[in-house]
Amino acid sequence: MLHSALDTLRDWYRAAHDLGHDPLHLEQIKQLGLSAKQANGNGFGLAPNLQQSMAQDLAQYQALQQRGEYVAQASQKILSVIGQTQGPHTQFRGKVYELKQTADRLTVRRVTPQPQTILEMAQGKIQRTVVTAEDCQRFQRFVQRLESDRVPTPTSAGLER
Incomplete structure (x- = not known):
């Protein structure tokens, strides 16, 4: 499960980068990735507003x-x-x-x-x-x-x- 969460966050980072999002947004995604890695899959989740932001970025990136x-x-x-x-x-x-x-x-x-x-x-x-x-x-x-x-x-x- 952790591996797919990290892959999804990497995909989101790549999408946000290529879509031209500002460095603060990219840093936020990077920090989420580090948190997910540290949590090792235990209790890591994204707040609903972040899930929505990720879904929008990934849809645009498609x-x-x-x-x-x-x-x-x-x-x-x-x-x-x-x-x-x-x-x-x-x-x-x-x-x-x-x-x-x-x-x-x-x-x-x-x-x-x-x-x-x-x-x-x-x-x-x-x-x-x-x-x-x-x-x-x-x-x-x-x-x-x-x-x-x-x-x-x-x-x-x-x-x-």
Whole structure:
């Protein structure tokens, strides 16, 4: 039971961090985690107002995670088609985004207008995401362009006999 309570508090902290909550809120969650760890599962509980706050943050974060998952899948497709392998990682740098993948990590950075890491994944699990709906749309359009560029046209394939 303790393990799942700590995992839930970690998830809440990650959600609150990525949602941009203030440092005091993050510190409060951290202290709750330390209290839960010290209590070792004996009699640890959250006040109703904290349970409500946690539920709201986790619900909001779910949308961010879904967008992050989509961008991760799109990034892997982009890297597999036009990524450049350099040593242990494969990368792609476009006008707006920079993608980098190693065996167990994926990092997506928005390079303009202000450089910012929008997605970090480790071993297939989102570590950090601030992917916006606009990011998703851009990735969707880019993947669609990639796919349409790869479809053989009658003029370029199969006409010579």
